[in-house]
Amino acid sequence: QVQLQESGPGLVKPSETLSLTCTVSGGSISGYYWSWIRQPPGKGLEWIGYIHYSGSTNYNPSLKSRVTISEDTSKNQLSLKLSSVTAADTAVYYCARDRYGGYLQHWGQGTLVTVSS
Amino acid sequence: DIQMTQSPSTLSASVGDRVTITCRASQSISSWLAWYQQKPGIAPNLLIYKASSLESGVPSRFSGSGSGTEFTLTISSLQPDDFATYYCQQYNSYPWTFGQGTKVEIK
Numbered sequence: 001q002v003q004l005q006e007s008g009p010g011l012v013k014p015s016e017t018l019s020l021t022c023t024v025s026g027g028s029i030s031g032y033y034w035s036w037i038r039q040p041p042g043k044g045l046e047w048i049g050y051i052h053y054s055g056s057t058n059y060n061p062s063l064k065s066r067v068t069i070s071e072d073t074s075k076n077q078l079s080l081k082l083s084s085v086t087a088a089d090t091a092v093y094y095c096a097r098d099r100y101g102g103y104l105q106h107w108g109q110g111t112l113v114t115v116s117s
Numbered sequence: 118d119i120q121m122t123q124s125p126s127t128l129s130a131s132v133g134d135r136v137t138i139t140c141r142a143s144q145s146i147s148s149w150l151a152w153y154q155q156k157p158g159i160a161p162n163l164l165i166y167k168a169s170s171l172e173s174g175v176p177s178r179f180s181g182s183g184s185g186t187e188f189t190l191t192i193s194s195l196q197p198d199d200f201a202t203y204y205c206q207q208y209n210s211y212p213w214t215f216g217q218g219t220k221v222e223i224k
Contacts, residue, residue, distance in 0.1 A: 046215070102213075
């Protein structure tokens, strides 16, 4: 069964770049869409964007100017970079997989990132 | 962006109750709607996709219906494991958007 594991710094300073990795085990990156979603503490879910295994990407316009999602097929990893962060970017960040580009079938456990000086 | 509005925001119910949660889209999304269950500190879990298709492994007491702009998630007989927050999500158009959530509490 596929497992997704997010990792990265739990604390990022304002104006810096948030960088997270999603490591996929029990399956290949190929054939799927890989999304990043975030959830501020006590709040709802926000889709950040996805990368298709072909390399195509789609980002939420609200974050598009600051977001980059990429893949490393040799390591079976996805990455998220979010630049110029502020306290409003404090959230649990999830990676998730879906086959058809729509509903999110498999999720990582999430990782909390706090933006603070 | 398509806005998704869930009602109610909080629902108090007892074990064995039939529970219905509504999700309305600000414009038609055909049947491109998913439902998720989330428990505290845990990632969301897919329950329903394409408005009414039950994800593999999800108990049959969960069902979804609707199309266009109005959708419902029904739990036919609420079980102790079902007390959680439920989210709808549209994937008709980008950016994909979620409802604000409905918390199902013990009455």
